[in-house]
Amino acid sequence: MLFKTAYAATKQSNNSNQSTKSKKTSAKKNAKKTLGNPALNRTDNVHYLEWQEVQSFIKEMQSEHQFPAQQLTQIFDNARYVESAIQLMKPAPAGKPKNWKAYRARFVENGRINSGVLFWNRNLESLNRAENLFGVPAEIIVGLIGVETIYGKNMGGFRALDALCTLAFSYPDTPNRVARMAFFRSELAQLLLWSRDTGTDIYTVKASYAGAVGLSQFMPSSLRQFAIDFDQDGKIDLRESETDAIGSVANYLAKHGWKKGVPYAYPATFTSAEPNVTQLETTLGRGLQATFSLSELKDLVSTSDESAPKQIRYGLIDLQNGEDPTEYWLATDNFFAITKYNRSYFYAMSVIDLGRVVAQTRRIE
Numbered sequence: 001m002l003f004k005t006a007y008a009a010t011k012q013s014n015n016s017n018q019s020t021k022s023k024k025t026s027a028k029k030n031a032k033k034t035l036g037n038p039a040l041n042r043t044d045n046v047h048y049l050e051w052q053e054v055q056s057f058i059k060e061m062q063s064e065h066q067f068p069a070q071q072l073t074q075i076f077d078n079a080r081y082v083e084s085a086i087q088l089m090k091p092a093p094a095g096k097p098k099n100w101k102a103y104r105a106r107f108v109e110n111g112r113i114n115s116g117v118l119f120w121n122r123n124l125e126s127l128n129r130a131e132n133l134f135g136v137p138a139e140i141i142v143g144l145i146g147v148e149t150i151y152g153k154n155m156g157g158f159r160a161l162d163a164l165c166t167l168a169f170s171y172p173d174t175p176n177r178v179a180r181m182a183f184f185r186s187e188l189a190q191l192l193l194w195s196r197d198t199g200t201d202i203y204t205v206k207a208s209y210a211g212a213v214g215l216s217q218f219m220p221s222s223l224r225q226f227a228i229d230f231d232q233d234g235k236i237d238l239r240e241s242e243t244d245a246i247g248s249v250a251n252y253l254a255k256h257g258w259k260k261g262v263p264y265a266y267p268a269t270f271t272s273a274e275p276n277v278t279q280l281e282t283t284l285g286r287g288l289q290a291t292f293s294l295s296e297l298k299d300l301v302s303t304s305d306e307s308a309p310k311q312i313r314y315g316l317i318d319l320q321n322g323e324d325p326t327e328y329w330l331a332t333d334n335f336f337a338i339t340k341y342n343r344s345y346f347y348a349m350s351v352i353d354l355g356r357v358v359a360q361t362r363r364i365e
């Protein structure tokens with residue numbers, strides 16, 4: 001799923017494609033708990049058109065984007081509140097330490113690997129074409145679409161309009177509520193614009209509970225900026241066209257700093273038995289970018305993999321493993337390009353690992 005800016009930071013614990021089952025169960029429990037709270041108990045009785053915030057949004061879309069009032073009135077008259085979107089958006093209970101191995105096991109598993117092999121085999125031509133055009137290897141595109149939606153099995157069946165309207169105007173009471181509502185409000189505007197620009201009936205656009213569309217789970221802003229018609233049939237369809245999704249993912253990564261031929265990451269080990277804690281903390285906290293040469297890092301970490309290129313830059317990342325020791329990796333610009341899709345080391349490493357295992361499985365078969 002493609003979340004940027006405000007939403008992205010919390011994506012790791014909120015991924016719609018993980019633990020859906022347990023979340024649904026807890027969603028039911030939470031729904032019962034909140035019965036007494038009218039603010040959280042809106043269901044079929046929600047008429048967005050009557051809401052002040054919705055009316056200001058409509059005015060904004062009129063003045064800024066010249067939407068006819070009548071059209072917007074009709075759309076918001078038809079927009080429905082989605083209780084499950086609210087429940088699924090609530091943060092997971094805190095307390096459990098992050099666990100990379102457990103996270104990875106949810107994505108790099110037999111069902112997903114086998115679907116990945118089939119997906120790759122039936123999309124050979126598009127994957128090769130995307131790789132040649134954008135420099136993004138097939139295994140990364142395959143890994144990413146697999147992590148996002150299990151190759152289309154898990155794209156979400158909400159109307160994008162309903163999901164985004166709900167999150168833009170009825171977001172649950174969380175510490176980051178204001179920022180999140182602004183984010184979804186903006187995505188709702190992008191959906192309206194995309195629907196108008198492409199002549200798409202807005203009611204037919206299906207999405208995840210968070211408003212992400214298609215095999216690659218693009219948010220509407222990314223649909224408008226980065227989705228492409230890669231099968232050249234005259235329309236962009238990330239839900240029905242695997243080729244469009246493949247091209248769009250490659251285009252997105254290319255536009256977010258992907259460098260052709262650059263590897264992804266190398267396992268790192270400390271060069272001293274007692275690493276300097278301050279140095280470790282400042283080296284880790286360098287954001288989502290590769291800023292160090294191997295020689296600048298050599299007092300702290302190195303990789304035993306001699307194939308790691310010396311002329312490129314690296315960032316040091318940590319993958320926490322619950323009670324077990326944390327893994328450290330030297331990550332390249334291409335690793336960080338994947339984190340532009342979803343700001344999470346776990347996410348990026350799962351994409352890489354799933355793609356790699358699918359590629360290996362294909363070679364064996």
Ligand SMILES: [Ca+2]
Pocket residue numbers: 228229230231232233234235236237241244
């Ligand atoms: Ca197309």
